[in-house]
Amino acid sequence: MPTARCTVKALYDYRAQREDELCFPKQALILNVDKQEGGWWRGDYGGKKQLWFPANYVEEVPSSPTRELDENSPLGTFLKGFIDVPTCHVVIPKDGRNARPYVFTIHSQQLPSHPVQTLDVAADSLEDLTSWVSKIREAAQNADARMQEEKQMERRKKIAVELSDLVVYCRPVPFNEDKIGTEKACYRDMSSFPETKAEKFATRARGKRFLQYNRRQLSRVYPRGQRLDSSNYDPLPMWLCGSQLVALNFQTPDKPMQLNQALFMLGGGSGYVPQPDIMRDDVFDPFDKDTLHVEPITIQLQVLGARHLPKNGRSIVCPFVEVEICGADYDSCKCKTDVVADNGLNPVWVQKQFVFDIHNPTFSFLRFTVYEEDMFSDPNFLAQASYPVRLLRTGYRSVPLKNSYNEELELASLLVHIEIVNAKEEDDENLYMSIQQLRDRTSELSNKVSLLERSGSADLSYQQSLEELRATQDQLSELVEARNRR
Structure with a gap:
């Protein structure tokens, strides 16, 4: 049944496939959302009212700010006092x-x-x-x-002070933002953050400050106590800001846990992963791509086929593959193949190239998710595989598929072709820079239009911004398609 109406924020760009669908860029705010069953919702954006869009491309924006939880208590607001x-x-x-x-x-x-x-x-x-x-x-x-x-x-017990000073241990202390970057910051001190407080620091406004703290001291992030269903939060913003211990509910087979397993592939499964060198650069801001001192890369990927896909029940599956780059906001992107009808044994997809521009390859992940489209056109999860971009190799690759618990599925795999090139060298540099500028401009206009819509403004400024947004989206689509045809 439909639920209460709310506001959502787009996680990825989406291009409408039909006339009754919304078209929106990443970070767009979609208003008056009517949650429908089947993975498709309806909402208002860009002057269009109550059109359809995929629910997995957005996240819900809280309607009202929640009360700040007590950082030292797992009970949060349920704790009223102690003796x-x-x-x-x-x-x-x-x-x-x-x-x-x-x-x-x-x-x-x-x-x-x-x-x-x-x-x-x-x-x-x-x-x-x-x-x-x-x-x-x-x-x-x-x-x-x-x-x-x-x-x-x-x-x-008589212990020499000199010997005691040699012992390195973690001392739990309350977080004090005023000590960051000063002589009072001790490398032995570790502070704990509930996810709600960590999310406030892992933002564009305060992310660099939080990263500076994590260069010198340890931080531990844990799920808030109100997650009674043991669901998980997104660990990527905390990792980007240098948090060393990001605790998750391991019993829940979801995307955050699958990305966690992918991250620790870098350390050979040892449980330890060195931070990238860019995190120790004083200029680096995890939310500003202009501060990156690494070469951007372009991944050109084709999903060619699959074999021995699992199935739900006795039905024959109609699979499609969703390919996603997970990382910083400016790198995150998602694409999907067409649906192959009634073939889970050895489906083959028409050659279609997906192109991903990645500014921060040191902390990005490539994720494949295989879905089945049922008779109601609803996607049902079948399998997944997640890898750090740093571990990718070029050429034709067989990708072993895993279930939601990250356990390998016998014989199930994808056949893909991957090319990794220097983004500026492979393309005409002018074309590459034009695409990046149009993406930035689209994001700015989307935020402006959303702000005007929320304020109820319908003046000339709103109409001009809306028309410019549509024109910019069309230009961006044309340039991306032109590059893909090369």
Whole structure:
């Protein structure tokens, strides 16, 4: 059934295939979205109302800002307070409180200079009250005993200061942005970030600052506690900003986990991957392609065929392949082949070349996803394969396919042809620069049009921007098609 209407942001460029579909560039904001079943939604963009577009090309924009979660608590906003058990003292009033007969009072004072905290707790029965009081007193006694034991061990253990200074360890400390780049920043200190806080730093405005922190210190990012379905967030922005430990829910077979497996191919599966050299360049900004001191590359790829594709149930599959570059926003791109009817054993695709311009190949991934189109034209996942761009080799390649858990599927594979060339040398440099300028201009105009649409403006400026956006998109499509025909 249709769900509530919302706003979404385009993750990739999309060119309409039919008259009732939207055409939009990456980063475009599509308004008044009506979520329909079957992987296709309807929305408003560029002066067109309630046209169709693929749901997997967009991500939903929160309708209202969420409350900032407590970075030190996995419970987030569910945590309303706490009591220091070792310092607490329990008292049972004789007559209860507020018409409740079974009440006990907890008094807690962490330091002599701090005020005494008092909390009245009501139980349902005398048995529950006795149980609660005994457990609290037992916990307080055990905590006090442990503290005394640790102090005695410190007195007994004699360790030379010089030897202790040689020991390198991670000390968990709260994050302090003011220490970044100063002498107070200690390489032993590690701070933890819930994904919501990390996402605020892994942005165009603050990404370079976060990368500067990660050059000197360690950061650990973990999923927020409200992910009750164990879903995962996108780890790519955190990796681009240099976060060393990006924790994911390993039990969930989704795209973030598949990219995580691809990343650690670079270290031979050892669990450690060296950061690219560009991350240690003071000029480098992970969200600004103009600060890259690496040569851009162009990947020319053809999906030729496949074999032994898995199938859902007893039906014969109608497969198509989605080819995607995952990386920084300026590199991310997605294309797909045509659908082959009723052939999952050895489908063959008409030769169609996909061209990807990659500015930051040191931190980009090539991902193949095989889908089945069912009788309702809905895509159903069949298999996938993800690889770092740095590990790609040219020529005809057999790509082993894996399931959603990144386990190899017996005999299933794709046959592809890959050419990797220097982007500026392969093309006429003027053609290459024209394509990049048109893409940048399309993104700027798309943001401007979306801003005017949200403000409800329909003046001359809006119409001029809309017409310029459509003209720029047409010019970009013509240049890309001209280059692909070469």
